[in-house]
Structure formats: C-alpha cells, structure tokens
Amino acid sequence: MEYITREPCGQEGCRETRFYLDNGLWFCRRGHQQLGRQVEEDPDDFGTQGKTNRVKKPVIEKAQKKYRGRQAYRLFLHIYQLILWKQCHALVNDRGFPPQLENVVRDLWALRLETYAKKITEVNDEDSQPEFFSSQPASAREDTDTDTFKPRSKLIQWPRLIDTVALCYLGAILMRLPVSVGEFYQMTIRNEILYYRAFIHIPRDMKEKLPQEYIALLDTTRLLKAEDLHTAVFDLSLLYYRQFRLQLPPLNAPAILYRLIRRLALPVDIYPVVKRLQILLGFTIEYPTKIVGKRRPLDKPELQLVTLIVIATKLLFPFDDVQRHPTSAQEPAVQAIDWAVWTSVQDRFERRDASAGKVGKGKEILASEGDVLAMSPDQLDQYMDWYENSWLDSGKETSALASLFPLGASKENRQDIPAEKDNKEDSIDSMLRMAPQYIKSRAVVGDPDSDIPRPGSLYPRYRQESDLPDSARVFYETAAKVVGISLPTLVRCVSQAEIQINKWLEDQRRIKHFAEHEIESGGASEVEDTEEIDAEDILDDGTR
Structure with a gap:
C-alpha cells in the first residue's frame, strides 16, 4: 500500500x-x-x-467551562445560599433548634440579598465586560451612590463564609434562644455545622462552572477564631440596623447567665450579684445600634455577661488568701471556694475524652504532630475517620493510585461497635456533683465593730494578664474559653468595668460628702439621706 x-x-x-x-x-x-x-x-x-x-470543517462552538462576570456572581450567591441552608438544616435536625430558625435565617438572607441586586439583575450584562475579583470585598466605585455602612472602613458587601455562621446566630437571637457565640464556634470546630471545607459538599456541576477566585472565598485556609466570629456578628448587627433598621432584641440573659454559671461550676449565689452589677454598670446586654468613638470589647453583650460573672466571683469568692468573714449565715459570701480543687475538677472535665480513650470532638482539628504521635491505635482510627469525612472530596475523580489507599477500612472493622455520643450536659452534671469538694464555709463573725475584713473589702484588681495569680489565671482562662475570647481581652474588659465601678463609688462618696457639709452648715433644711456605697453594698440582697 x-x-x-x-x-x-x-x-x-x-x-x-x-x-x-x-x-x-x-x-x-x-x-x-x-x-x-x-x-x-x-x-x-x-x-x-x-x-x-x-472541505471546511463545521464550526463547533465550545461550551463555556467557567462562568464570568455577573453570571459567575449569581452562581456564587446560589452556592453561598446552599451552604447557609445546609447549616440551618444541621442546626434543626442534629442540634435540636426550632424548625422556625430556617425561616428566620432565610428572611435575614433575603434582606441582605437585596444589596446585591445591581450585581445580578442588570440588563445586557452578558455583553458587558467580565467582572473580575478584587482583593477588596467590593470596589468603592460601585457604591458611590448608596449609603453603605462601612465597619472598620471596609464595605460589607462581599458575603464571607464566616457570615453564614453569624447569620445563623442572629436568627437565634431574634428567636430569643439561649445560645452563645462560643457555642456556635464550638459547633464549627466540631464539624457539627458546615464550615471547614464547605466547598466539597457543593454539587459537582456547580463547582466546575465557578471561577477559582470565587472558590477561594468559600474555602477555608486557616482555623476560625472565636473572636473573629464575635466581630462578624457585631458587624452584621450594625449592618442590618443601618441598612434595614432591624434592631436585634437583648440576649436571653437569664438563661445564658444560668448556663455560664453552671458551666463554670459556680454557686448560684453569683446570679443576684450579677444582676445588681448589671444595673450599676448600665449594661443592656444587647448589640448597640451606633458606636460613639472607638470600638470597645464591652460593646458586645456576651462579653458584658462574662465580665459581670468574673467581677461577682471576685467579690464573693476572691482568689487571694485574705480571710473575710460575713456577719451572718444568710449572706451569700458565707461560702468560699478552694480554687486549687476547683482547678483540678475543671481539668478533669476538659480531659474527659482522653480518659475515655477518645480523641474528642473539636480536638481533631487542633491536633499537632506531637499529639498524633502520642495517640493510641483506636484514637488514630478516630482521627483518620474524621479526616476522611471532613477533608476528602468524595465527588472528585480518583487517580490510578487511589486503589492503593482504600478508604473506610477502619470503619468496617468497627461497624459493630455503637458510636458513643459526647453528652456534655451529663459531664457538667458530674462536675457539679463534685462541688462539695471545693466549696467550703466561712466562719461567721457577728460583731459589727470588729475590724476583721468583710466580704467585698480589699477587692483585688488585675490590670494586666501578668498581674493574675495562678488561681485567678485558671478561672479567667476557663471563662474566656467558654465565651470564646482571648485571655487578654477578658482581662481588659474586667479592668474597664472595674474602672466604671470605682468611678461610681467615688461619685457616691462625693455626694455624701457634700450632703454632710450642707447639713453641718445649715444651708439646706431638707437634704435627701445618702449612705456610703462601697463594694460590700453590692453584695446585699438588693433591698436597700
């Protein structure tokens, strides 16, 4: 041929x-x-x-693999909305939230979706120039004709992945649910709601058409910080008020206070002191609608609650070795806390998973190389199962080498073993049953003329983290972890609140001094009786 x-x-x-x-x-x-x-x-x-x-070949129009411009932006919002729905579905079906939460979050998202109307509904957008992603959330030139809220000089127009969790929390606030930002943070860390590697749970046909710059907005490259979640909730609350005049109600303070006091294993006598301090400091326990001057950590309501708890604890159960004796057995300060024993009880609570031979939910993502090397075979199986479920994309095409590394082998070996649930509430109940070990009684000295220290006197103030004694440091760290803030932030909040209390005390002494001066000089026949207010007056039953 x-x-x-x-x-x-x-x-x-x-x-x-x-x-x-x-x-x-x-x-x-x-x-x-x-x-x-x-x-x-x-x-x-x-x-x-x-x-x-x-003969010329027929011209075959190639299908567009990646969307661009407004078409890509619309697809991004659809995927963002799907992630938000998956989070609400997990909260309702797995965490026991009311089914109405999904409707509330949907309405909140519908309001914010209106701010993107120009980007997704403008006519003749397909023939216009493609819209490329910028490093900024949105360009300032697109919003020169709108009154846009600018928190920290950045426009909140580009929806962030962290805002999905913040939006779910705002829905819980509107429903007056006793849940905190710290609990939402723990749910994301424990992978109970979709956040880390959320993009792998999106349908494949949607992922293939989304440009890489939009994928980067939905992918997580670092661990979520609890304080970042607090800031995201704070920013969203201001945005909804500034743009839609939506004012959030105060937090369900009684229920949240009870849960915080219970988690910290403190006597319930803390509660009335906290309520009295709240009135004294003027804390509203709600997100503000306007910020005067520079932002402060105490502007956030949950930080106000934990600050009140810390101050009340320092009044009733101080961390120093000074012996303060109450005048009667009916005073709440008749009890004292052995902080060394309390620390051991808290440490046992934190290590409950390791003592049971488990890695513990929420601790897998925080594991380091040293932690992995110290794991037992069962813990390694649990860790690899978590990694497979949380980080591997099952919808992605497998390579030829995938058969050499089979998945789910450890699950098949343990399929007959029932999975144990981490019942945190039962662990807290067990911790509270150990209260008699660290709560003791103070001797009562009924002589009012005695010069011995009384509860509330010699109040210690710690202005910096380095000033904390060992017992106080453990308590501060535990309280900060429960609420979801750093230790320096909590120390700064408590110090600022103590400065306000000190100023109030000085004003009360000044009023009493001028009233006594007027009475002695005879300048006023009728002067309202005033009494000296000091730290001990905060500890009474509120019947002054």
Whole structure:
C-alpha cells in the first residue's frame, strides 16, 4: 500500500503522518478518517486521480467551562445560599433548634440579598465586560451612590463564609434562644455545622462552572477564631440596623447567665450579684445600634455577661488568701471556694475524652504532630475517620493510585461497635456533683465593730494578664474559653468595668460628702439621706 506523508493526524491524540487513499477518502496508517480532506473524481476526466478539494470543517462552538462576570456572581450567591441552608438544616435536625430558625435565617438572607441586586439583575450584562475579583470585598466605585455602612472602613458587601455562621446566630437571637457565640464556634470546630471545607459538599456541576477566585472565598485556609466570629456578628448587627433598621432584641440573659454559671461550676449565689452589677454598670446586654468613638470589647453583650460573672466571683469568692468573714449565715459570701480543687475538677472535665480513650470532638482539628504521635491505635482510627469525612472530596475523580489507599477500612472493622455520643450536659452534671469538694464555709463573725475584713473589702484588681495569680489565671482562662475570647481581652474588659465601678463609688462618696457639709452648715433644711456605697453594698440582697 502506498503511503503519502502529510501533517499529523490529530484524532484521539494520534500523531501519525503517513496516509493512504481509499475510495476518495484519506485515512492515516492507523485507520483514522481525515475529515475535510477528500478526493472527488471528475466524470469528464475518467481515469485520472481528480482534483483535490478541501472541505471546511463545521464550526463547533465550545461550551463555556467557567462562568464570568455577573453570571459567575449569581452562581456564587446560589452556592453561598446552599451552604447557609445546609447549616440551618444541621442546626434543626442534629442540634435540636426550632424548625422556625430556617425561616428566620432565610428572611435575614433575603434582606441582605437585596444589596446585591445591581450585581445580578442588570440588563445586557452578558455583553458587558467580565467582572473580575478584587482583593477588596467590593470596589468603592460601585457604591458611590448608596449609603453603605462601612465597619472598620471596609464595605460589607462581599458575603464571607464566616457570615453564614453569624447569620445563623442572629436568627437565634431574634428567636430569643439561649445560645452563645462560643457555642456556635464550638459547633464549627466540631464539624457539627458546615464550615471547614464547605466547598466539597457543593454539587459537582456547580463547582466546575465557578471561577477559582470565587472558590477561594468559600474555602477555608486557616482555623476560625472565636473572636473573629464575635466581630462578624457585631458587624452584621450594625449592618442590618443601618441598612434595614432591624434592631436585634437583648440576649436571653437569664438563661445564658444560668448556663455560664453552671458551666463554670459556680454557686448560684453569683446570679443576684450579677444582676445588681448589671444595673450599676448600665449594661443592656444587647448589640448597640451606633458606636460613639472607638470600638470597645464591652460593646458586645456576651462579653458584658462574662465580665459581670468574673467581677461577682471576685467579690464573693476572691482568689487571694485574705480571710473575710460575713456577719451572718444568710449572706451569700458565707461560702468560699478552694480554687486549687476547683482547678483540678475543671481539668478533669476538659480531659474527659482522653480518659475515655477518645480523641474528642473539636480536638481533631487542633491536633499537632506531637499529639498524633502520642495517640493510641483506636484514637488514630478516630482521627483518620474524621479526616476522611471532613477533608476528602468524595465527588472528585480518583487517580490510578487511589486503589492503593482504600478508604473506610477502619470503619468496617468497627461497624459493630455503637458510636458513643459526647453528652456534655451529663459531664457538667458530674462536675457539679463534685462541688462539695471545693466549696467550703466561712466562719461567721457577728460583731459589727470588729475590724476583721468583710466580704467585698480589699477587692483585688488585675490590670494586666501578668498581674493574675495562678488561681485567678485558671478561672479567667476557663471563662474566656467558654465565651470564646482571648485571655487578654477578658482581662481588659474586667479592668474597664472595674474602672466604671470605682468611678461610681467615688461619685457616691462625693455626694455624701457634700450632703454632710450642707447639713453641718445649715444651708439646706431638707437634704435627701445618702449612705456610703462601697463594694460590700453590692453584695446585699438588693433591698436597700
């Protein structure tokens, strides 16, 4: 057979350059027919090879693999909305939240979706220039004609993944549910609501059409910080008020206070002191609608609650070794806390998973190389199961080497073993049953003329983290962890609140001094009786 050398075939990756002619059609040496290259016989010129005519290939329009411009932005919002729905679904079905939460969050998202109307509904957008992603959440030129809220000089227009969790929390506030930001943070760390690697749970056809710059907005590259979640909730609350005049109600303070006091294993006598301090400091326990001057940590309501608890604890159960004796057995300060024993009880509570041979939910993502090396075989199986469920994309095409690393092997070996649930409430009940070990009674000294220290006197103030004694440091760290803030932030909040209390005490002493001066000089016949207010007055039953 005679072959003629031509340009490479190109079909199915064939690089053959030798071709032969068969019935007027060209075929490569491997049998691929060449489209557009054929020999047509001329009937008037019988016996000749004929003329060679090249037939043009039909133009096939290639399908667009990645969306661009407003089409990509609409797809991004659809995916963002799907993630938000998955979070609400997990809260309702797995965490026991009311089913109405989904409707509340949907309405909140619908309000915010109105701010993106120009980006997704403008006419003739397909013929316009593609819209590329910028490092900023949104460009300032797009919003020069709107009154946009600018927290920390950045426009909250580009929806962030952290805002999905914050939006669910705002829905819980509107429903007056006794839940805290710290609990939402723990749910994200424990992978109980979708956050880390959320993009792998999106349908494949949607992921394939979304540009990489939008994927980066939905992917997590670092661990979520609880204080960042507090800031995200704070920013969203201001945004909804500034743009939609939506004012959030105060937190369900009684229920949240009870849960915080219970988690910290403190006597319930803390509660009335906290309520009295709240009135004294003027804390509203709600998100503000406007910020005057620079932002302060105490502007956030949950930080106000934990600050009140810390101050009340320092009043009733101080961390120093000074012996303060109450005047009667009815005073709440008749009890004292052995902080060394309390620390051991809290440490046992934190290590409950390790003592049971489990890694513990929420601790897998925080594990370091040293932690992995110290794990037992069962803990390693639990860790690898968590990694497989949380980080591997099951919808992605597997490579040829995937068969060498089978998945789910440890699950098959333990499929008959029932999974144990981490019942945190039962662990807290067990911790509270150990209260008699660290709560003791103080001796009562009824002589009012005695010069012994009384509860509330010699109040210690710690202005910096380095000033904390060991017992106080453990309590501060535990309280900060429960609420979801850092230790320096809690120390700063408590110090600022103590400065306000000190100022109030000085004002009360000044009022009493001027009142006594007026009475002695006879300048006023009727002066309202005032009494000296000090730290001990905060500890009374509120019946002054």
